[in-house]
Amino acid sequence: MSAALSIESLKTQAQGLSFRNQAFIGGQFADAASGKTFDCVSPVDGKVLTAVAAGEAEDVDRAVKAARAAFEDGRWSRQHPAKRKKVLQRWADLIEEHATELALLETLDMGKPIGDSARIDIPAVANCIRWYGEAIDKIYDEVAPTGDNAVAMMLREPLGVIGAVVPWNFPLLMAAWKMGPALATGNSMVIKPAEQSPLTVIRAAELAVEAGLPEGVLNVVPGFGETAGQALGRHMDVDAIAFTGSGEVGKLFMKYSGESNMKRVSLECGGKTPNIVMADAPDLDAAATAAAWAIFFNQGEVCNAGSRLLVEESVKDELLERIMKVGQQMRIGDPLDPATQMGAMVDDTQMERVLGYIEKGQSEGARLAMGGERVMAETGGYYIAPTVFDNVKNDMTIAQEEIFGPVLSTISFSDPEEAVRIGNDTIYGLAAAVWTSDINKAHKAAKALRSGVVWVNCFDAGEMSTPFGGFKQSGFGRDKSLHAMDKYTEVKTVWIELH
Numbered sequence: 001m002s003a004a005l006s007i008e009s010l011k012t013q014a015q016g017l018s019f020r021n022q023a024f025i026g027g028q029f030a031d032a033a034s035g036k037t038f039d040c041v042s043p044v045d046g047k048v049l050t051a052v053a054a055g056e057a058e059d060v061d062r063a064v065k066a067a068r069a070a071f072e073d074g075r076w077s078r079q080h081p082a083k084r085k086k087v088l089q090r091w092a093d094l095i096e097e098h099a100t101e102l103a104l105l106e107t108l109d110m111g112k113p114i115g116d117s118a119r120i121d122i123p124a125v126a127n128c129i130r131w132y133g134e135a136i137d138k139i140y141d142e143v144a145p146t147g148d149n150a151v152a153m154m155l156r157e158p159l160g161v162i163g164a165v166v167p168w169n170f171p172l173l174m175a176a177w178k179m180g181p182a183l184a185t186g187n188s189m190v191i192k193p194a195e196q197s198p199l200t201v202i203r204a205a206e207l208a209v210e211a212g213l214p215e216g217v218l219n220v221v222p223g224f225g226e227t228a229g230q231a232l233g234r235h236m237d238v239d240a241i242a243f244t245g246s247g248e249v250g251k252l253f254m255k256y257s258g259e260s261n262m263k264r265v266s267l268e269c270g271g272k273t274p275n276i277v278m279a280d281a282p283d284l285d286a287a288a289t290a291a292a293w294a295i296f297f298n299q300g301e302v303c304n305a306g307s308r309l310l311v312e313e314s315v316k317d318e319l320l321e322r323i324m325k326v327g328q329q330m331r332i333g334d335p336l337d338p339a340t341q342m343g344a345m346v347d348d349t350q351m352e353r354v355l356g357y358i359e360k361g362q363s364e365g366a367r368l369a370m371g372g373e374r375v376m377a378e379t380g381g382y383y384i385a386p387t388v389f390d391n392v393k394n395d396m397t398i399a400q401e402e403i404f405g406p407v408l409s410t411i412s413f414s415d416p417e418e419a420v421r422i423g424n425d426t427i428y429g430l431a432a433a434v435w436t437s438d439i440n441k442a443h444k445a446a447k448a449l450r451s452g453v454v455w456v457n458c459f460d461a462g463e464m465s466t467p468f469g470g471f472k473q474s475g476f477g478r479d480k481s482l483h484a485m486d487k488y489t490e491v492k493t494v495w496i497e498l499h
């Protein structure tokens with residue numbers, strides 16, 4: 001997005017958008033076999049954007065058949081790596097060329113600020129696809145150390161048909177984290193976007209075909225979880241499910257797999273990230289700013305949001321004051337305004353859920369120090385003020401359950417061991433952060449925290465080269481980095497006896 005774009009010009013462009021609202025199967029747009037649709041409501045103002053095809057089992061089956069046919073005839077799976085690389089790179093270019101359109105779709109569909117969609121989400125999507133494209137012709141298989149009488153090769157082969165089921169908080173980016181490595185390794189795919197946010201994934205799949213991805217390799221079936229999502233999870237000809245979403249639904253995918261064809265399952269589920277600030281943090285202002293963004297960015301609808309602030313007793317009041325100052329200055333407003341920093345919650349259900357947690361926090365005895373209410377109700381959209389709780393105990397509901405909203409729970413501790421113990425006292429293990437100037441404390445905490453990533457003196461840092469995923473009930477399998485490719489490949493040993 002050019003920095004010069006004004007809210008007026010963005011609104012004009014938004015009005016001119018055409019929505020791709022059908023399933024995308026075998027390279028063609030298609031209505032649901034049942035003819036059913038569902039309303040795609042914008043949380044910006046509560047108005048219907050378009051009616052989207054409500055795919056069900058029959059549509060999923062068609063998409064899986066298209067994906068299987070594409071996989072078996074080798075139009076992608078056996079194409080030369082250098083050619084596949086070019087296609088993904090061209091696709092990344094097209095995503096960049098259509099960045100404003102995609103950013104507008106993302107913002108209208110799920111309510112995040114246009115500045116975030118345009119400067120974070122869509123560039124990250126293009127970067128992800130390009131990164132995996134570049135990797136395609138640079139990864140080698142292995143040869144085992146055998147004796148002279150044999151050659152044993154360990155070959156990585158694509159699994160076949162990958163089903164990807166993704167959430168609504170970073171709709172296209174979460175899909176890209178699956179599409180990049182799954183397509184780079186030669187698989188075909190069927191994606192089911194979240195019913196709250198189907199628009200960008202459908203459009204991106206169309207752009208993939210324009211970039212040269214053979215028809216049928218990437219299919220999209222919009223629809224509800226219990227119908228389309230479950231049908232994909234139970235399909236006998238899907239080789240793997242890559243899921244991002246809640247733990248509750250993640251567990252269902254393991255059940256679907258066990259009750260169908262034992263398809264591989266990888267899960268990226270929720271989190272309750274402890275952001276641990278010790279009294280010797282190198283820069284309390286930096287820690288405060290990071291702590292505020294850690295929970296208010298993307299309206300708190302982030303799986304690794306720093307939702308539990310663990311702070312050493314002696315600096316608690318000072319830190320909290322600074323965090324609240326950042327929160328109070330945060331511009332909550334029209335998501336189409338480039339100056340907006342916090343937009344709308346994805347839908348009214350999520351808004352009510354978050355408000356319910358805020359009530360629960362108060363009834364369980366936490367002190368509401370800031371926010372706590374719906375704002376901008378006159379717009380018809382679903383906005384919640386940045387909210388901070390103090391005096392939270394780690395066994396309270398707001399400290400244990402994933403709220404997925406802009407709600408910070410502050411818990412104090414008196415020594416580093418206690419901080420780590422509280423940090424680990426959760427069913428989740430997606431991420432953790434530690435702020436300290438003492439390298440010994442930093443290393444000890446980083447080793448002891450049970451999570452997929454530990455940030456030291458920063459929050460949410462990472463690049464495509466670093467894996468992302470959970471310990472414990474945050475799931476298993478990794479997105480991003482070369483490690484993600486493991487989820488979409490099998491190792492085949494070929495042993496050749498020499499005579």
Ligand code: NAD
Pocket residue numbers: 165166167168169170174192193194195223224225226227228229230233244245246247249250252268269270271302303304402404430469470474
């Ligand atoms: P969700 O689990 O409700 O939905 C995720 C997807 O699963 C959607 O596409 C939905 O339609 C589908 N689904 C729902 N019920 C289903 C069913 N019965 N059978 C099959 N599919 C079904 O999650 P959400 O509310 O969309 O997203 C929020 C959750 O996602 C949070 O828990 C968040 O932490 C998690 N998340 C995790 C990561 C990560 O990388 N770890 C990233 C983003 C979001």
